Amino acid sequence: MKDLKPPVALFTLTVGSGLMMGSSSLAPFGLGLSLFIPALFIYSHTHSGSAATVLASAFAVAALLFLNRTVVLDVTSILLLGPVYLILKKLGPAVAIIGGALLLTAVTALEEAVIGLPIEVKDQLAQLSNYRYSVYFLSSALYSTFAYGAVNWLAKELPPVTEVRFGFWSVVLFTVSALAILIGKGELKVVAVNALLFSIAILTVQGISLFLHFFPKFSTTWKLITGLLIFIFPPGFFLTALLLGLLDQKFNFRKTERR
Helix, strand or coil, X not given: CCCCXXXXXXXXXXXXXXXXXXXXXXXXXXXHHHCCHHHHHHHHHHHHCHHHHHHHHHHHHHHHHHHCHHHHHHHHHHHHHHHHHHHHHHHCHHHHHHHHHHHHHHHHHHHHHHCCCCHHHHHHHHHHHHHHHHHHHHHHHHHHHHHHHHHHHHCCCCCCHHHCCCCCHHHHHHHHHHXXXXXXXXXXXXXXXXXXXXHHHHHHHHHHHHHHHHHHHCCHHHHHHHHXXXXXXXXXXXXXXXXXXXXXXXXCCCCCCCC
């Protein structure tokens, strides 16, 4: 008889994090826990088989439909990251992460069209209506990167997140779109801002990958200091990751094969 502990854990984590995400006070904690759902999906698939894993996922979605249907689309898209990563793993971690980001972006756009976004989210996006899909992609790319990293840590079934690297085209896109924003007007400026946000997402993902490559080599003291700084000021970490991504395109710190 196959081990049923992983599917049960997948069900519990999915329902628990989904309920927390539906609570305004517990949403950040639920979102953090949800990062491990794709990892547990893949772990369950490996150790308990696809049938048990799919059934556990389906029961979890059904339970959330009954308990808090407002989070069902979000949780379903997170669950689907597991099979997306498995399908795209042969194409490399960069493709898998971006594939996951595109899935999350599409589901967010669907959620907006079908049931609408929460009032607080709408208020935040009021001034960014022309750029909201790029903002969705940016946040989805960051989430997908950390979810993929959790898979590496728990399931070890995918190529390492530390191998993520995009082509030099990302720097070209970043530079051209930034210049277009300065000189463009009207629709050209809207297109340029969207392109810039897309390139920022790509370069930040590469910067996070570079950071994770070198982080294990830090001393214990520097690991604690770095972790504390990231916890206190997360925007500073993402800005640093963006700069690392830009520099890595030039200096190729990991000496990976250029594409």
